[in-house]
Amino acid sequence: MVAAGPALRRCFGAAADRLAEEHWNARPLLVRAAERAAEGGRASVHDLLSPVDVDELLGPRALRTPFFSLVQNGTPLPRSGYTRRAVAGNQQLADLPDSERIAAAHAAGATIVLQALHRTWPPLQTFCSQLAEDLGHQCQVNVYITPPGAQGFKPHHDTHDVVVLQVDGRKHWTIHPPVVELPSKSQPSTRLGPDPVGGRAPVIDTVLEPGDALYLPRGWLHSARTTEDRSIHLTVGLLATTWADVLGDAVASAGAEDVALRRALPLPGALSPEEVKEFRAAAQRWLDTLDDDAVHRLAARRQAGAVPPEPVPVLAQDEAVRTLTAQRPLRPRRGTRARLTGGGETVDVVLPDRRITFPGWLRPALEHVLAAERTSASELAAVGLDPDDALVVLRRLLRESVLLPAGEQV
Template sequence: MDLVRADGQDPGAQSGAGVLETRLIDIGRERFARDVWGRAPLLTRRAGGFADLFSADAVDELISRRGLRTPFLRVAKDGSTFPDSSFTSPAGVGAAIGDQLDDTALWRRFAEGATLVLQALHRTWEPVADFSAALSGELGHPVQANAYITPPQNRGFDDHYDVHDVFVLQIEGTKRWILHEPVHPGPLRDQPWTDRRSAVAEAARGEAYLDVVLEPGDALYLPRGWLHAAQAQGAVSVHLTLGIHNWTRHGLAEQLAQEALALLAEDPEMRRSLPLGVDGPGGEIDTVRERLAAALAEADPTPRFHRTRRGQGRPAPLGPLAQLAAVQGLGPGSHVRLRGALEARLDGPRLSTRVGWLDFPETDLPSVSRLLDGEVHAAGDLGVELVERLLRAGVLVPCDQ
């Protein structure tokens, strides 16, 4: 596998590109999908400034003023993670919950060389949340976001691999990344690097596949399984890691098997007890294989796939006061749009979303279909009663024209 270096705009890049092409890579989506995705690291120099997403000031704000609790932060140094109790405490009158971040304790850990890991920024920092949602929509895979803040000449974690793909976005300072090829390509979620600790350590002693210092504005893509370790250089390093929780063929096979088993549960022969005194599968296995194969051929994992996908994320934020005002002030001239990140699908008369499902009469289906384009619509063009129902359900949100 060759490292793909992004040092020129792919002439095939499409106009109107999303955040993948405009912010993270400069080789074009098609080339990325063909040559890079899940196959090789991609280094993109000066992908763009990321200060609009995150900054050192954002770190201080989150730690000192937002009342974050575990597990929204981890602290690590030289491969060891500190216990939560070493950097959390109650927050005083009216906020006595004991696992809130203690900024004084965190300052002391940081001054001693520990890396601070702000986790799930796709839930706690709006610019990162919006960016992650956009990237997830483009990739078709769930995205999470963490920030790593490392003091000069320190590192938080030893050589390891992740069980998800990542985009590393260097925000401030510089960080040296050393990459080695996988010892277990394409690991699944239940195949962490700790299961192959000795192989990882041995591979990390070999010649590096890539040894590079990331500077502000650089982006690095790593497929899951690639070994890596990173160390801050002469200043505090702040970088974002966007973790891509990949759908895999194995995951799809699991869902297909679950659907097949659900079908077999309705088969009286498959519910029949094995012979008395059975001490192994014996001659029963052929019958089971035959009926399982038939069920697999009949099973459709698509509905389960979409249910699982909807359960892996959250819809875009919804303000209850603004929503109530929209309902109370609704008229033909009111403007609405589909709430973001709903994973909405219309199957027959049923609209399934991350906030539940709704059935519609046939007369409403054309209007519901129009709403799925995500564009702004006037309530009078869709039907005020229909719009009110969808506003109350949290499927539509008000917007300005």
């Protein structure tokens, strides 16, 4: 059994440990807030987003489209009906939320959708980053605010897995098994016709209460409706890397290993049976050379790329570079995918877009810095680095945004 990470456990409590073996890509998992609280976890998710936060986002924070929209009976409403104009500097803006008109549309049955809040709301940004690290798959967050007695979308499936977190109010969910198992982006539920449920009995037919968490694999048909209460819920989209993605990564390098796969297609005309046979043989030869280590490397690269680079605190970073002391704690920046190569005369900190070169004798210190949750120049004495050299190394890594400040100076 794989032990779940902190963000996944935050959602599902002890049941998170069963997700990998029993539910992932297979069947839904529903955990009530009361169950999580009984295990010592948090019942509420208001620290991630609350009704007060929603009002702030639609008011003082002044989100711009497409970060918010309105939907009614599954149909997007025209943006001109709920946006306003304003001036920022010398720029005319025409896509800010008009809170008065949004309130009127919401009262008339429209669902408010806050999109991609993992990019704009710090608590969800941190949560999504941690969840991506737990799962090895990219994550995104939308928020749905549905008035009483309304339905945002008719029964449909998503082409990515989702985690639903009920923030406030209640919502009645009806869930049916998939018509298409694990659909890809090219298989949206719009292709299933007007009645994808087809009279089948639901697998889950329940009301989500505040703090409840639901995992749905992609392809599972679902619809949700409010009753006498409004509802706010988070939908965390899990943008899974598939084996087809890994195969695509592998195939991209095939031409470098076999000249037969680098040959151009013949000039226009029907391919001969011999040419098709030669291609299939070359592809099979290449596939036979793809060893287990290569597959592990390709999958690991995809999983490492699931965590986006953490934003750099510009002012705090500048201050840390200028005033770094031997006791100032630092930490690795999440999502940088930094790794070390070399170790003779030179050692490189390799990032996705560049290399940072150091003298080779610094490798033990760099290994310590990249692996430690927190470090400081004074702590690097344990790996044989004097304080002055340590400050030079750490200041360089701060300038390159490999490290970030880890709290106040002690």
